Amino acid sequence: MGVFSSTDATATGHEQVVFCQDKPTGLKAIIGIYSTALGPALGGTRFYPYESEEAALHDVLELSRGMAYKNALADLDLGGGKAVIWGDPEQIKSEALLRAYGRFIQSLGGRYYTACDVGTYVSDMDIVARETRYVTGRSVEHGGAGDSSVLTAWGVFQGMRAAAEHQWGSPTLAGRRVGIAGLGKVGKHLTKHLLDDGAAVVATDVNDRARGWVRNTYPQVDLVTDAAELVGADIDVYAPCALGGALNDETVAVLRAKIVAGAANNQLAHPGIEKVLADRGVLYAPDYVINAGGVIQVADEIEGFNFERAKLRATRIFDTTREILRLADAEGVPPAVAADRLAERRMAEIGRLRSIRLG
Numbered sequence: 001m002g003v004f005s006s007t008d009a010t011a012t013g014h015e016q017v018v019f020c021q022d023k024p025t026g027l028k029a030i031i032g033i034y035s036t037a038l039g040p041a042l043g044g045t046r047f048y049p050y051e052s053e054e055a056a057l058h059d060v061l062e063l064s065r066g067m068a069y070k071n072a073l074a075d076l077d078l079g080g081g082k083a084v085i086w087g088d089p090e091q092i093k094s095e096a097l098l099r100a101y102g103r104f105i106q107s108l109g110g111r112y113y114t115a116c117d118v119g120t121y122v123s124d125m126d127i128v129a130r131e132t133r134y135v136t137g138r139s140v141e142h143g144g145a146g147d148s149s150v151l152t153a154w155g156v157f158q159g160m161r162a163a164a165e166h167q168w169g170s171p172t173l174a175g176r177r178v179g180i181a182g183l184g185k186v187g188k189h190l191t192k193h194l195l196d197d198g199a200a201v202v203a204t205d206v207n208d209r210a211r212g213w214v215r216n217t218y219p220q221v222d223l224v225t226d227a228a229e230l231v232g233a234d235i236d237v238y239a240p241c242a243l244g245g246a247l248n249d250e251t252v253a254v255l256r257a258k259i260v261a262g263a264a265n266n267q268l269a270h271p272g273i274e275k276v277l278a279d280r281g282v283l284y285a286p287d288y289v290i291n292a293g294g295v296i297q298v299a300d301e302i303e304g305f306n307f308e309r310a311k312l313r314a315t316r317i318f319d320t321t322r323e324i325l326r327l328a329d330a331e332g333v334p335p336a337v338a339a340d341r342l343a344e345r346r347m348a349e350i351g352r353l354r355s356i357r358l359g
């Protein structure tokens with residue numbers, strides 16, 4: 001999934017981009033549908049105070065494209081889409097705005113399913129669901145899948161196990177030192193999986209509450225000052241679980257870990273970093289492959305949520321990661337490139353089947 005800078009939807013290959021406005025509530029939303037080759041496009045709604053409409057459009061184009069690749073490799077019968085609401089959620093989020101937004105989603109007739117993302121929560125999806133059937137990530141009380149970070153962390157752990165097997169011969173983190181940057185919803189669950197597996201965890205977070213939580217819950221976890229210290233620390237695995245762009249020229253130059261496997265979206269700061277990592281002997285488990293547990297969790301809601309079924313599917317992230325790492329070796333390319341190729345192959349091979357008429 002190469003990084004691109006165009007804000008021209010036809011140049012980026014999108015099927016459809018929809019601008020929505022409801023003046024009385026202040027709703028300004030853009031829904032990006034990259035591909036419906038595998039099924040309805042699924043991706044969350046980001047509610048964010050973008051500096052300009054162009055910035056919002058750029059983000060939705062990039063994010064919706066990423067979802068198509070993520071959903072394809074998560075073995076879902078779903079295409080890729082995403083939406084942004086342009087505005088400060090603290091200032092303008094209201095029942096009326098969310099319901100107006102829900103009506104726009106409904107008007108797309110099921111081509112796009114939404115869910116939570118930065119700035120939107122399960123309680124918001126419950127409100128959106130009063131106007132549209134095409135919403136996931138609702139609360140458990142409303143038949144939803146609830147907090148998606150549970151299976152996101154489980155999937156990251158599975159991807160990390162596959163990377164450990166590839167790098168060291170055994171699918172376990174036992175006896176390894178794993179550095180987690182970001183002890184949020186995902187980082188907390190991941191810490192538990194790693195400790196249960198017998199790993200040592202060293203972590204950091206900018207938030208005092210998150211640091212306090214880990215100190216109280218898992219006193220055996222070492223806390224370091226910041227991500228820069230973590231990257232330079234004596235760790236075997238680096239797990240970025242905060243914001244994007246964690247792997248840039250500076251961090252990769254000092255990184256001591258031999259595996260990078262974390263939850264954060266868009267970890268590669270710019271194209272080419274995946275090659276620098278590979279040249280340094282660092283195995284990078286592509287972010288969108290191993291963090292797909294969350295979308296798997298919310299996608300399951302479309303059939304009527306069943307946690308065990310969703311967990312089984314998220315567990316298969318182990319096999320997918322293993323296959324990508326094998327393919328990368330076989331084709332002599334970094335894992336990020338191999339993942340893109342595999343996703344494109346599935347979109348083409350399975351998407352083509354729709355050309356067979358059903359009568």
Ligand code: NAI
Binds near residue numbers: 150152183210242295
């Ligand atoms: P969160 O907002 O609950 O946690 C992020 C944590 O990172 C917070 O505790 C924050 O204080 C910390 N943080 C922020 N900047 C930091 C820095 N510079 N250094 C250290 N810590 C820092 O978010 P969540 O849900 O845990 O997600 C983590 C990452 O995983 C995000 O990038 C998100 O986009 C991605 N992701 C999350 C999914 C989910 O289901 N929650 C699904 C797929 C990806």
